[in-house]
Amino acid sequence: MDAVPGLVVLLFLLGGGTGLEPNGGYCIGSGCFALFRDPTNFRTAQSLCNAKGGHLMTVRSSVSNDVLSILLGNLTGVFWIGLHRLADCRDPAGELMGFQWVTKDSESDFTNFVPSFNSSCSAHSCVSVNKEDGFKWRQTPCGQPAAGFLCEYSFTEPCATLPAAPDQSILYMTPYGFEVEDAQLVPPGSTATRSPSGTKHICFSAEWLQAPWSCEIQEGGCEHECAEDPSDSPVCFCPPGQTVSPANRVSCEAPAPGDPCAALRCQQTCYTDADGSARCGCEHGLTLAGDGTSCADVDECADARHCPGENVRCVNTRHGFECACEAGYKKAGVQCVDVDECVSAPCEHICTNAPGGFTCACYDGYRPDAEELNKCVLFCGAEECPAVCDPNDPLLCYCPEGYVVEERDKGMFCLDIDECSFFYCDQGCTNMFGSYACFCNKGYKLVDQYKCEDTDEEPEGSVTAPTSSVAPSPSAPYPDPTRTPSAVTPAGLVGIIVCAVLLIVLAVFGVHVGLGCWERKRKKSSCGAGELKAAEDETQSLQRVISDSDKNNI
Template sequence: MRAIGWVNTLKQTRPQATVTRTKLNGHNRVSNMKDATGLFTIALTFLIGSVSGIDPNNGYCIGNQCFAVFQDPGDFTTAQDQCREKGGHLMTVRSSVSHDTLLILLGSLLGRYWIGLHLPIGCPDAAAELRGFQWVTEDGESDFYNWAPTFDSSCSSPQCVSVSKDDDFKWIQEPCSKQAAGFLCEFSFQNPCTRLEVAEGETVTYRTPYGFEGEDVLSLPPGSIAVRRPTETKYICFSDRWLPAPWSCEIEEGGCEYKCADDHQKAPSCVCPPGRGVNPGNNVTCEVDKDDPCLILRCEQTCHQEGDVYSCMCEQGFELAQDRRSCRDFNDCRDERQCPGDNFKCINTVGGFQCVCKDGYRLTGDQCVDVDECVSAPCEHMCSNTPGSYQCSCFEGHIVIPETPDKCKLHCGRDECPAECDPNDRYQCDCPGGYIAEERPDGMFCIDIDECSMFYCDQGCKNTYGGYVCSCSAGYTLVEQYKCVKTEVTTDKDTEGWEGSGGATTPYVFITSSVNYPEPTRRPAKVTAGGLLGIIVCIVVVILVLVFLVHHILKRRGKLESAGALKAPGDEAHDLEHVTTEKHDKTAAERHLKQDT
């Protein structure tokens, strides 16, 4: 099964070709191929799937094992599943050699990483070899131990183990459900390849089927690819031997830079786009071919020769464009016969198509069945399932909000309605927008507000239940649902029957939608500069008039009080003597004379 792992990995990472090829049926159809190539072709019978998952951040191989570190946060179970998907398991640190490998992989990384040590059942046993813990390979064999001094032997202790640079890579007990920064995987294999010999001025880069690469590698697992530079020669490791490219087209496109041609009567070969030819030095890269007749055609995909005539052609799933050289995706969904069956639809893809279920349906077996969306309670009030969809409705006294059909809001539709109150507090009540609550002996009621009495509109206004409708006179246009802006006219003909023309006019032109606000009322906030100045002048004039009136009234009242004080009562009027100025002066003189004598 290890062979399956590396071959599947290669198949998963190779570029996707759009040309349809005949799949190998497991038989060796090439009798004149070299023995190594024949063995390689037989290995293709193990192509039964693909390995998925994330790529590692770093890796190291030694002997018949490779180790890789993945920086993908997750719990212990998720990490274990990720390693299994790649054909390995969480790393076991059984020896000082594997511990040194762990130091190499995590030497520059922060955070905690899962290793393959856990407590499957029971309680820790301090006297046991691994203290009751086991490796994920279901054994407790180990020549190396690195437990932290804080080991917890209670039955409630954490049952999984992680390592970290911060703790000197000691084995720390962690809850298996905790999120670690990543994990380490271990892969085993047979028949590894040793590194290629390198001449002076050459370098070789190796890429393993587990997703990591490097130059200083001593042991390579089967399926590893080596690239020798600067010649760009490629090799693949198979059964402890390096096979030069091109190899089977089913793996990494045979190592070809462009595409691999799989002629079952011949060995695999590389092909290049029109105007370029295969480099004879490495048989995989493409270089400009000045003698190619297809060069002047500049074909996007394929140049076809028929006799002495060359023409551009397109691969399967594409069609030739009008310029007769470029290719465009062929819309297979134009054929109504595609994707037969109820509730299926055709989705065009690059170079093909895909049959999927229509929205609101899911695939069950070979049929698309309706999904009951109401099970997930998408509506605020009531939900009714429909074929391929659902419909929301509201309880009595509510209506669906048009902008959000799954939500409901209060609705009256009359002059007044009972308010919706808290059953535990009759004073906590809600009314629809455009209504105001009114307390009565028999409860709280919502009364429609007449917004038109508040002059919200520039010109015409019509009150509606819960809102109002603004309108404008002929010759004006309604803007922002309440302002009237004069319509620009350019000719006398355009102004006939409009304001200022002297003809008959329509009083108002009503719009069909009402203006509803979430608050009971809302007045437009804009006030022009002229309007504001007029308001200020009016207020000042009113204040001055009031001051003048108050002053005038107080002054008149003071005069009346003074006159009343000078008047005596009627029964004393005859005792008063009218003293003239002359008499007053004479009397004063006589008094002065007597005082002198």
């Protein structure tokens, strides 16, 4: 059976719910009503009714009021019906005195308020009924627990009751969890069991289907287990020692005493030959196992005649097989045709459809992302290349990883960063375009792509080749710079510092004398030769750098 909308409805009705079973029910016309004796407040009762696709009962006519009386009978306690008020106070002029049904309307051909209806105002009032009041409507606080509630269910495409012979009886089980016998119409999803034969039917789309039906619904009506072959009808199975009843095809029965099948304990079926001997058998899609009694799956896909055609594959299923399309193909009638994956734009740049798949490519200046091949990242592949800039903002430019942007007269360019100058590696380093690689001396091994650890091997004075062609993982922090130890002794370092200080002092003195001489010349005075000579000797040919501000003062 195909998964049509009606089947979906049946699956919802038969599979939904909260596990709470009704204590009785009644069906009339195109509606069913269920009684639940479960103490709860109004809101919870409404939620429980909704779980099966219904709502609290609306008593809009004298007929529905009669149904209410039948269901409650001699029960004591109060029960919720689907009438409540959301306004602060009632409307005495309204037909329902300011109340409305849970279906959000006030339509009703029938009212049954108690004569002394409580006229007090409250934010949220609800209505209950009880036997002591003759099942009249009484205002009750919504949060107060009641003894139970009544649910109402509406349906379409019902089935008429099945004809029954005088020596037969039929029991109908509704999808709402209660049984009926004298209804003229039953809702879809109801099952009918005919006695004494035990045959079963299910109501689907206003028609009765005999069991076994689809295994998705109540195991196809099978007493034990149901299996379904896409190319054949569902079949029922029984536990070892029992066979499927030929009278109804759903129930399991044990062989009668003295029956030759009793000793075999066949898992599925038993056949008696003309000579009185018995043998076990299996339904379609199963084969008799080596023990001669149990049934095992048959690998129908071993038969090359199954699922012919191109781009089709056979899938072995439980008790059968099905034909499916290869990856990248879809069903079109009985054939499998290529799916154009590019329609869904799976690639960031360029998508090219291919039989059974697709390929992604990148524009010039980009290459596929190593982690997500359908995406693209900037790529240079040289020491420098033009930067990619925002057309609306020429100064907003981007470079590949491992490059830095530089502004020139002809535009913005990306320059390769020499990562080796930052001493990222413990020992050896090889710079590459957009990246770098670390390597170690003999006797050391590379760890975490930049550290060199001693391997306790004797070094031979040579170095290993680069062990990596990529920079350290971005998720790992770069190591602190590793520099070569200085060969200068402490005494030598002190001497260098003293000489540097003397040179700075002499340079400052020379500049001071030169400025004084210049000032006297400006005032038409002259500098002595001795002063100039001394300044020249002291500065040891140091030249003064004139800034733009000095030029303006000259």
